[in-house]
Amino acid sequence: MNRRLVRGACGVAGFLVLAEVASRTGLVDPDHIPPVSTVLLRAVQLAADVEFLGHVGTTLTAWALGLAVAIAVAVPLGLLIGSLPWVDKATQPLVEFLRPIPSVALIPLAIMLLPDTLQMKTSVIVYASMWPILINTVYALRDVDPVAKETLRSFGFNPFAVLWRVSLPSAAPFIATGVRVAAATALVLTVSAEIIAGRGGGIGFYTMLVRSGGINTDLLLGAIVWAGVIGILINFLLVRMERRVFRWHSARAEVGA
Template sequence: MSSVTETRVTIRPSQAGVPRPGSEAVTPPTSYGWRRRVLRGAGTVTTRSAAVVALAVIWEVFPRVGLVNSIFLPPLSEVLADWWELLRSGQLWEHTEASLIRSLSGFALAIAITIPLGLVIGWYKPVANLLNPLLEIFRNTAALALLPVFVLILGLGETSKIAIITYACAWPILLNTISGVRTVDPLLIKSARSLGLGPLRLFQKVVLPAAVPTIFTGIRLAGAYSILILIAAEMVGAKSGLGYLINYAQYNFAVPDMYAGIITISAIGLLVNQLLIALERRFSTWRTTS
């Protein structure tokens, strides 16, 4: 009786054409990913600039074909040519410099005053109970409504203009700072206290970093207010500045000069907003990594 020896052949996954776990082939880097990122970035830029390009085309075409009176709305090319002449003559830079000094001075003063005040009000309830009635009265008073008061008290000089800008910028920063401190997650505060953090370290390590995004929201709003209020302030008793340029051009029917001033203000506002966004990202990165 013959014995049959059974031989079992074990086929490994790699031999069967199935890659072994962890043994996948590494694809050498190619330029495909780089090209895809470039194309994606170009598509994003194109999408975001489409509306601006469409507005520029409409502004250029409509006055030329008679759909809009070119006396009151000159073509964009004429406005840009006049803007370039103002820049070459130095007038535009002179007015822009005066406006930036006023706007940035009031903006910086508002930040320096209201962020510490907002942190104190948001963190200490007795201080909040004391100041809240006064804040409610003034927060509902428009800054432009108080412009004659600032002019009467401080005169027509630079002091009144910087003061009204500071007043207008203070409220969004103050209110957002208070809100940022009060809306910190209570679980974070309880966890930090359970770890033995004192009030000062708790405020420094937990409350302040958590409130940074809300504070920067108020700062960005205040940046826009600093430009808007500045134009109104410069239309009263000013001898320089973009608001004065626009007002002077309107009275003398220099329409291209007026639109050149408006475009300059829009460009400054856009630039300030982008700088604040970049600064916010920097502080947000610090907040998440600390």
């Protein structure tokens, strides 16, 4: 474990040095791809730049709002589809058609229909990120141990109680995985919407703004470093949360293996 950490650090350091050298020696055009040290310096400067922080805040607000609405819509919908076979049958063709639609294609449509930027962003984020949650909820409900359900039912509990006490808890870890996938999708969509909209701020908007100001890739890459860091942090936090909340689940999986 420790050795892996050391090696990983060596890999990162090696990459930084190589990229720095390539740019300093003119192996790549330093105007287009600036030295890593410059990019990192810009990233540090951006962290103290109130304007950039405002854009980060805008992006995270839309992301969080969109993801929250997606969860609020997709989980109940998934429970409904997963517990009623006739709804499952009827929605299947609809879901199968709607899911593969490239969500960014809806951005121009949303821009056209919704003048408010936050509403526009939220609606496309919701559309794109509800699928992983919905699908995971439906599949997880199908996988619930029938013995567990029948046990409760044999004690006289009604179907709602069974759903609440057995189906939902045992589906929850899979729903959480769906949420984690959806979180990454939501970030992609937020940035995409900001790039295409060209208004309303956000990290995507900021990168387009920088780009239109001429060739300043250093600033652009500095902003992208933060986009990557945000992506990693979001994933890390969600994994941590899953581990905490569903300790019983991973423990059980290990015993079973």
